[in-house]
Amino acid sequence: MESNEVLLSVRNLVKRFPIKGGILNREISSVKAVSDVSFDIRRGETLGLVGESGCGKSTLGRSILRLIEPTSGQVFFKGKDITKIGASEMRALRRQMQIIFQDPYASLNPRMTVEQILGEPLDIHGLVKSKEERRKRITKLLDLVGLRREAISRYPHEFSGGQRQRICIARALAVEPEFIVCDEPVSALDVSIQAQIVNLMQDLQKELGLTYLFIAHDLKVVEHISNRVAVMYLGKMVELADSEELYQNPRHPYTKALLSAIPLPDPDYHKERIILRGDVPSPINPPSGCYFHPRCPKVQENCKTVWPTLSKAPSNSPEPHLGACFYMD
Amino acid sequence: MFVFLVRRIVGSIPVIFGVALVVFVLFNIVGGDPALQMVGKHATAQQIADIRREYGLDQPLFVQFFNYLKEILTFEFGRSYATRQKISDMILNGIGPSLSLAVPAFLVTTVLAVSIGLVVSYFRGKLIDRATVLLCVVGISIPSLGYILFGQYILAYKMNLFPISGFDYSWSGRIEYLVLPAIVWILLSVGYDVRFYRTALLEETSQDYVRTARAKGLSEPRIFFKHVLKNSMVPIVTNVILEIPLLILGAFLLESFFGIPGIGSITIDAIHNSDLPVIKAMATMTSLLYIFGNIMTDVVYTLVDPRVKLK
Numbered sequence: 001m002e003s004n005e006v007l008l009s010v011r012n013l014v015k016r017f018p019i020k021g022g023i024l025n026r027e028i029s030s031v032k033a034v035s036d037v038s039f040d041i042r043r044g045e046t047l048g049l050v051g052e053s054g055c056g057k058s059t060l061g062r063s064i065l066r067l068i069e070p071t072s073g074q075v076f077f078k079g080k081d082i083t084k085i086g087a088s089e090m091r092a093l094r095r096q097m098q099i100i101f102q103d104p105y106a107s108l109n110p111r112m113t114v115e116q117i118l119g120e121p122l123d124i125h126g127l128v129k130s131k132e133e134r135r136k137r138i139t140k141l142l143d144l145v146g147l148r149r150e151a152i153s154r155y156p157h158e159f160s161g162g163q164r165q166r167i168c169i170a171r172a173l174a175v176e177p178e179f180i181v182c183d184e185p186v187s188a189l190d191v192s193i194q195a196q197i198v199n200l201m202q203d204l205q206k207e208l209g210l211t212y213l214f215i216a217h218d219l220k221v222v223e224h225i226s227n228r229v230a231v232m233y234l235g236k237m238v239e240l241a242d243s244e245e246l247y248q249n250p251r252h253p254y255t256k257a258l259l260s261a262i263p264l265p266d267p268d269y270h271k272e273r274i275i276l277r278g279d280v281p282s283p284i285n286p287p288s289g290c291y292f293h294p295r296c297p298k299v300q301e302n303c304k305t306v307w308p309t310l311s312k313a314p315s316n317s318p319e320p321h322l323g324a325c326f327y328m329d
Numbered sequence: 330m331f332v333f334l335v336r337r338i339v340g341s342i343p344v345i346f347g348v349a350l351v352v353f354v355l356f357n358i359v360g361g362d363p364a365l366q367m368v369g370k371h372a373t374a375q376q377i378a379d380i381r382r383e384y385g386l387d388q389p390l391f392v393q394f395f396n397y398l399k400e401i402l403t404f405e406f407g408r409s410y411a412t413r414q415k416i417s418d419m420i421l422n423g424i425g426p427s428l429s430l431a432v433p434a435f436l437v438t439t440v441l442a443v444s445i446g447l448v449v450s451y452f453r454g455k456l457i458d459r460a461t462v463l464l465c466v467v468g469i470s471i472p473s474l475g476y477i478l479f480g481q482y483i484l485a486y487k488m489n490l491f492p493i494s495g496f497d498y499s500w501s502g503r504i505e506y507l508v509l510p511a512i513v514w515i516l517l518s519v520g521y522d523v524r525f526y527r528t529a530l531l532e533e534t535s536q537d538y539v540r541t542a543r544a545k546g547l548s549e550p551r552i553f554f555k556h557v558l559k560n561s562m563v564p565i566v567t568n569v570i571l572e573i574p575l576l577i578l579g580a581f582l583l584e585s586f587f588g589i590p591g592i593g594s595i596t597i598d599a600i601h602n603s604d605l606p607v608i609k610a611m612a613t614m615t616s617l618l619y620i621f622g623n624i625m626t627d628v629v630y631t632l633v634d635p636r637v638k639l640k
Contacts, residue, residue: 067544094546101544106537110636111559120555121545155635171541 007043007211008064008179012036013073015056015063019284032283033059035235036073038310041179046205046212048226048243050219050258052280056235057215058102061181064213065097066090077179095125098172102184104164108156114142114167115152121174141170144207145200162193166200173204179211186221194218198225219262223247228319231255234291235283237310242319251313251321251328253296290325298327330628337624348616349401353394356609362386366603367410380410384606397609401617406610411602416610419595426496427579427591429503434514435576439569442519446526451553453531461523468520476513477586485509494588510587514580522568529564533557562633570626574618578611 014037016030033056041047051057063070066082074081082093101107108117118138121127128134139149145166156164165185172180182201186194198221204210216222222229223243230240231252239252250256257274276295281287287294293303303326313328315321357363364380365372381387384407385396400406406416449458485493491509496502533539534557542552579593588594592611599607630637 065544067540088548091546091548094544099544101537101541103537107541109538109542109556109560111556111634120542120547124545124547124551157636168541171545175546 005043006040007078008213009038009040009076010060010064011038011074011076013038013060013063013075014071015059015068016071029284032235032286034063034070035286037232037235037237038073039230039237039240041211041213043178043211044205044209045227046214046225048222048229049213049215049232050217050222050229051232052258053217054280054283055232056283057217057232058183059235060232061099061183061213061215065094065099065181067099092125095121095127095175096177097179097181098175098177099181099183100165100168100172100185103188104161104168105156105188107168108164108171110156113153113155114138114147117156117167117171118142118174121171125175127175137174141174144173144204145170160193161189162196165189165193165197169197169200169204173208176208177210179213182212182214182216184216185214187216187218194221201225219247219259231258234280234286236291236307236324238292238325239321239323240310241313241315241321241323242317245315245317245319245321249315249317249321251315251323252292252325253298253327254292255323300327302326334624334628337627341620341624344620345401345617346398348620349398349613350394352609352612352616353397356605356612357386357390357393363605367605369603384410400610401613406613407606409599409604409607411599411604411607416607419607420592420610420614423579423590423592423595424577425498425591426589427577427584427593430507430510430514430583430589430591431576431579433507434511435572437511438515438518438522441515442522443526443565445519445523446530447558449523450527450530450534451550453534458527462527465520465524468516469524473513473517473582476516477582480509480513481586494586496587496589506587506589510580510583510589514583525568526561526565529561529568530557532564533561536560563630566629566633567626570629571622574622574625575615577618578615 013034014032015034016032018027019029019031020026021028035056037060039047049057049060059068062068064075066075070083074083076082077093077097082090085093112120115135115138118141119134122134122137128137135152138152142149142151147163147166147170151159151163151167156167159167165188169185185201186197189197201212202225205212212225214222214225226243228241229243229246231238231246231254233254239246239250239255241249241251246255247259250259257276260272260274274297278295281291281294287304289302289304289306290296290308293299296303306326308324308326310322310324313321313323360366363384364377364386367384368376368380378387385393388396404417408415409419412419445461449461452458480491481493485491492506494506496506534553539552539556542556547555577592578596579589579591581593581597583589584591584593585597595607596611598604599611
């Protein structure tokens, strides 16, 4: 399923949210939500994106789709720089790039039936010619995501959280996209439902040949679904490696600390947790040098002045293991 | 729907009872002796006794309250102390003039305010939006007397565009006399309404499903008119419906200043004359209209929002 063809590549993506103030409402500062992030996603793979709340995961995911306009940098989809194209061309391209949002309660229009929700993208992208065809496509979508056909005439509030997320997935799939940003699709759901939705997404990926950018803060879920995993800290990508390799052999001190926090369902197992000192610094005023240096257990003098770029770490995996640290042993 | 209506009306009986109790306590106990309020300072003992007897004020309080409840049920509030007219007739005569000012003015205000609200919330944050909001704030900040005096002094007296005040029951007369007060009404309320509708619309544009619509690839006008507008109907319709029953009450200041013999004028005159029976009738009617308006709003909710079910 996974090929070597690069479907999407992100280069030096930056998103700053200006903070305005003063009498003239000038920009006095900015939230550096995403700082200089670059990576590739290959056709058919799932790239997991993890990090703490507020580290810029969702902003990155939305900037890729230009739901938030990136401040600078490029996003190449099938070799074409989509940050340069006009609004109408971008709307047409949304047929191929979709997103599933975190909150299935708020992200569906309460005044539209399931038929309208799923039918609208079909209409605006001109994917169906007749009413019968439209109805057929919608029932097929409902079958695909495991909802009963009677759901077609119901409103979102008549469904449970898991069912709503299935509607959201069906909505994203309606236009037959190639690439889907999954923006914490299971975080708002009950744990027992999470597995169902994750499995559904994996089945759909196999069946339809989808490519996912899977954003989550649940490390176990990401490990389960991803081929490769990227770790973000304060708007920067600090590590990117093959999923198994990253979980077995984390190189960046932040990733190590993050992974040591995964709870294991075994009462007899005691592992050493790495406790980080202090809080995550403010993205309005990030630290100099390596953003992680004030909390890093291995900090050295040069970490405080120079930002370590993502570079190859020693590893046995065939996939390059990238990390942004001077001292990856 | 029918069952719901019956249930709501039955359910509002305790509310009406409570309101009646409050109004009764305010007028008959808290406000001092109603007989003395009506006859004034220089009345003889005989006059006071007469008025007590005429309005039943010599009877025990619970009998008086019972009589008041009967008045509400039969809509017979007795006679005005000042004019000796039957109050129910006064109300019926006042509704016509009040509505002929209120209905057109309200319709124009609502259409105008919703349209302006739509335009400015579509161009949110742009110059046209900010300028309109500023204009609304300025408009709201000018007191109503400012508008009335400007209309009467500049437009009517100096420029001679409209009669200064008065009323005529013929259709042409109504139009002639009511254009100026209607303009003042619109100027008075359009600022509030624009801000209200703008806020209602903007609140919807920040909802998550709007982002979903954008992700579907919808154009901005389609998002605005298909998704945002439909969802903002709930607060907009509520606001409009809630105001409708109150239109009967007229506009106190406007009617009074422009000499329109509507409910508003009647009420203001009653207050000037300490005409307690009339004031009490008006207070009761206002409360009943509010309760009625709320029931109406609940019904309309279910028509515009599928999440609300009549139960």
